[in-house]
Amino acid sequence: MRRIFSGIQPSGNLTLGNYLGAIRNWALLQREKSYECIFCVVDQHAITVPQDPAELRRATREVAAGMIAGGVDPDDCILFNQSYVPEHAMLAWVFNCVARVGWLGRMTQFKEKAGKDRDNATVGLFVYPNLMAADILAYKGTHVPVGDDQKQHLELTRDIAQAFNSMFGVDFFPLPEPQIFGTATRVMSLRDGTKKMSKSDPSDMSRINMTDDADAIAQKIRKAKTDPEPLPSELAGLDERPEARNLVGIYAALADQTPEQVLAEFGGRGFGDFKKAMAEVSVSVLAPIGEEMRRLSNDPATIDAILHKGGERARELASPIVKEVYDIVGFLRP
Known part of the structure; x- marks a missing residue:
């Protein structure tokens, strides 16, 4: 059985980056x-940094709504919140006892998240890659859609799976393969254009939120920031033009070109x-x-109700x- 696992944190407004980088691809895979x-x-990953409990519940529902609105069909996949x-x-606790501190x-x-004050970072922030490995391997996931910034976590998941199999002399966990989309x-x-679109950016004009209406998108x-030169006819002409390259990439993805x-x-x-033209495509x-x-x-x-049903299936x-x-x-289960 080829089984895909992927997740998204409930940490505020979903953006165009979440849609093109993850949600749309999940819908296609499904x-x-x-x-x-x-x-x-x-949601368990979310509490590696302080959260307001009521806001976390609201954001969890909002992210689930965004996934469904973006094409993820809970009748054709399993959709749930992690803590269920x-x-x-x-x-994850077993993997805490398999993974190495050096890894x-x-x-x-x-x-990046702990910064210079690492002694005050939570243990959860340090070991959450082990929980990420557990997310995947609790289902013996074989494939994981990842962006470039998540490849290191998937490599750790593969290391943990291999180490577990070796420690106990079993061929139990698969080594999940990455799926990186174009x-x-x-x-x-x-x-x-040199910074990733982020929901944490202070400027709302830096991103398109999935909840934006047509007027806001346009x-x-x-x-959007550009430069004074016309668009080139060849890709090589975008090499030193990050804003132009970004807009061309967004247009291409939304127009399926x-x-x-x-x-x-x-x-x-x-x-x-x-x-x-880009505004028309984006709004549509x-x-x-x-x-x-x-x-x-x-x-x-x-x-x-959707998350409850998905959680039971999970x-x-x-x-x-x-x-x-x-x-x-070797745990006793009397």
Whole structure:
């Protein structure tokens, strides 16, 4: 069985980067029917930094709404929130006793998030890659859609799986393979093409939120940073133009084209023409998603019912796997 696992944190507004880099790809994978797809709102990962409890619950529902509005069909996949399935944390403890401190100490995201004051970082922030490994391996996930910034975590997951198999002389866990998608997997800020589009950026004009309406989407594209030169006709002409490269990549992804096709149409033309066309494409794709996401977010009972059903299905898969892990480790289950 080829089984995909992927998750997203409930840490504020979903952006165009979340949609193009993850949610849209999940919907495409689900429709292929060649994988069993398990998608998760990873609320346990979210508390590695302080959270307001009421806001965390609201954000968890909002992210689930965004996933559904973006094309993830809970009838064709398993969609749930991580904390509903205790097997994730149960397996993570075993992996805490398999992974090595040196492996975790090399993780780039810990270094970035902990900063210079590492002694005050929580233990959870340090070991959360082990929980990420448990998220995947609790289902014996074989494939993981990842962006470039997550490849290191998947390598750690493979190391943990291999170390567990070696420690206990078993061939139990698979070594999950990455799935890295092409165009616009890494969407950059509309104000600075060298920085990733982020929901934590103080400027709302730096990003397109999945909840933005048509007017907001069009305005943000019109005001997106560019340079004075016309668009080139060849990809090489974007090498030293990060803002232009970013907008071309976004347009290509939303229009289901390659960047080469975009430049063949707009090469030699100014950004005025290009932004007008880009706004039309963006609104046609994103505005209906935002409308549906807002509708779902206003119906928390429906979201809760979907997550409950998905959580029960997830437990049906994870529970026997984690029980077998406990038997392998030697835990007594009287």
